[in-house]
Amino acid sequence: MGGTKILAGTLARDGTVGRTIEVQTPTSSQEAFLVELDALLEQLLSDGAGAIGVGVPMNIDRKTGIGHRAVNLPLEELDLARRLRERFGIPVGLENDGNAIALAEWRLGAARGTDDLVALALGTGVGGGIVLDGRLYRGWAELGHVVVDADGPPCQGNCHGRGHLEAVASEEAAERAARALWGEDADAHRLVREALGGDEAARAALERIGHYLGLAIGSFVNIFAPEVIVVGGGFGIAAWELLRDPAFQAARREALEPADTEIRIVQAAFGDDAGLVGAGLVGFEALDGER
Numbered sequence: 001m002g003g004t005k006i007l008a009g010t011l012a013r014d015g016t017v018g019r020t021i022e023v024q025t026p027t028s029s030q031e032a033f034l035v036e037l038d039a040l041l042e043q044l045l046s047d048g049a050g051a052i053g054v055g056v057p058m059n060i061d062r063k064t065g066i067g068h069r070a071v072n073l074p075l076e077e078l079d080l081a082r083r084l085r086e087r088f089g090i091p092v093g094l095e096n097d098g099n100a101i102a103l104a105e106w107r108l109g110a111a112r113g114t115d116d117l118v119a120l121a122l123g124t125g126v127g128g129g130i131v132l133d134g135r136l137y138r139g140w141a142e143l144g145h146v147v148v149d150a151d152g153p154p155c156q157g158n159c160h161g162r163g164h165l166e167a168v169a170s171e172e173a174a175e176r177a178a179r180a181l182w183g184e185d186a187d188a189h190r191l192v193r194e195a196l197g198g199d200e201a202a203r204a205a206l207e208r209i210g211h212y213l214g215l216a217i218g219s220f221v222n223i224f225a226p227e228v229i230v231v232g233g234g235f236g237i238a239a240w241e242l243l244r245d246p247a248f249q250a251a252r253r254e255a256l257e258p259a260d261t262e263i264r265i266v267q268a269a270f271g272d273d274a275g276l277v278g279a280g281l282v283g284f285e286a287l288d289g290e291r
């Protein structure tokens with residue numbers, strides 16, 4: 001589930017994605033959102049799924065299972081796993097979307113075989129997840145809400161912070177840059193397209209975004225010393241070629257020795273599907289009684 005769209009689908013244990021359905025995220029109310037979610041699940045469960053896995057951009061209390069406020073969705077104080085379990089009568093696993101992405105890339109994707117990784121998903125907002133010592137960290141990992149521009153632009157949705165990574169290195173940030181260059185109708189897709197076509201102003205705007213991304217990565221390296229940093233999300237994948245070099249340079253500048261020379265930043269193997277695959281793996285964990 002993202003701030004712009006919900007991608008739902010069936011997943012096999014080996015990570016193979018079956019039928020998928022994509023809908024615009026209903027943002028008017030929690031009720032409207034849940035009605036749409038139920039309809040999506042009813043369609044997919046007819047394919048014979050044994051469990052449901054959900055990745056949601058909320059912080060989930062590990063003791064109670066209750067999701068607190070979502071930054072970019074109309075969801076608040078919701079026990080979604082219990083609600084779905086009661087409605088559909090099969091095991092349900094619920095995980096923060098950033099954690100789910102980290103799980104997918106660690107188990108089956110770009111970080112397979114490592115024990116320590118940081119995953120960042122640049123979409124409407126910025127999600128993140130961490131694997132440390134060979135275990136998915138299942139707590140609060142709001143990596144998109146670290147400060148990279150002191151007293152910078154306000155963050156999004158329900159976040160009242162300023163200069164957070166999400167405020168300066170998300171699709172929303174790219175859209176703001178595009179509007180500043182070409183007017184109200186311009187969007188992040190155009191910014192990426194023009195930059196790839198050689199437009200200097202567009203390239204500079206994306207370099208700035210990549211620089212901020214790298215500042216955050218440098219700090220994460222100093223905290224977690226991950227073997228690899230995986231960058232995904234719809235915007236992160238689309239703009240990867242333009243973000244990679246400035247991000248790498250900034251990360252190397254900020255990271256302590258000897259990590260600075262060893263930083264590996266790679267593109268998410270599952271691209272925009274990482275959240276879907278990770279949610280599916282969470283569903284398998286629920287099916288196997290691991291949740």
Ligand SMILES: [Zn+2]
Binds near residue numbers: 144161164167
């Ligand atoms: Zn924030």
